[in-house]
Amino acid sequence: MAARKTKPPAITLERREVVARILSRRGDAAVVTGIGNAVHDVASCGDEARNMYLAGIMGGASMVAFGVALAQPRRRVLVITGDGELLAGIGSLVTIGVEKPKNLSIVVLDNQAFGATGNQRTHTAAGVDLVAIAAASGFAGTALITDDVGLEAALADIYDRPGPYFAVVKVKTTTGPRLDVPRDGTYVARRFRAAMTGDEG
């Protein structure tokens, strides 16, 4: 087997710390999580009405957030999801790249594994370049983040750069504790919608 010419950098970032740093600057941003560990990563920063926790609909997070972004043009809408979830709806990147919502950012916590089912390898483990796919699809800004310096540099872009913005953060497969996240869809959805619209939903 041919050796790689350049060895990829060692993965050192912890997903939960990455999410905590990103969300520490969220302001009034809406956050849509992908299914799986991303739900708990986001909830670990505090459960709140502007979090839409998804489950079941693998591949749907980016397009749910896209619909929110169109409806809430003055608010930043942030997707926090995993590589497996994003890959399941990879066509969404093409759709969003064409539509170019200025207020949508997608952050992929890329551990190169299907974390919810036993850390089986995903396609990114084989070298699939999600950042290149997003750039080729028309995203206005992209980043590959592999360390603290890169993460710090991207924080302003995630919230302020005209989107659509797309960042892959390479993270370890370690996870934090699972939390008692509200799981009733009707409750989470109505709470979120009321926070978006300022009415009773």
Added chain:
Amino acid sequence: MAKAKARHWSHDVHAVLKSADVRQVAYVPDGGLARLIELCNKDRTMRSVVLTTEEEGIAQMAGAWLGGERGVFLTQSGGVGNCINMLSIIQECRIPLLALVSMRGQWGEGFPWQVPMGQATTAALEAANVIVQPVDRAEEVAETVEAATRLAYDANRAVAVVVSQRITNSGRRG
């Protein structure tokens, strides 16, 4: 003197959607819905989004409602099967959904590969708890969409208006 030809039902459906304040239109193109899609594309109060696959549209419609806007999802019957898992968010979160489905594999279909999904369309929608409102006369499409709009957005339900192939006249030659 011959009576002037009635205008295509798509104009009336577009007017119904507009008066219902539908702002997001998500679609995968289909011949049976082509005129309606064109009208929505030209309407500056509507944001029309072409999808790579139909399930994206279900997710977008959920997001539209979560953000406080109304949407409509347009698809051919062949795309309904692609939506099944994504309809989980509609059912579990009890999010309103308004869909227009143009049929293939149904009335006078000449192309065999359209028949399996066409014949499974209603069952698939109902399995996912979507209310199916079939319409098989052109002059009744708009009023059916108007009724479905109320069921979706006032009664908070998932509704698909299924437009018969008898109306769209697609697939005659296979």
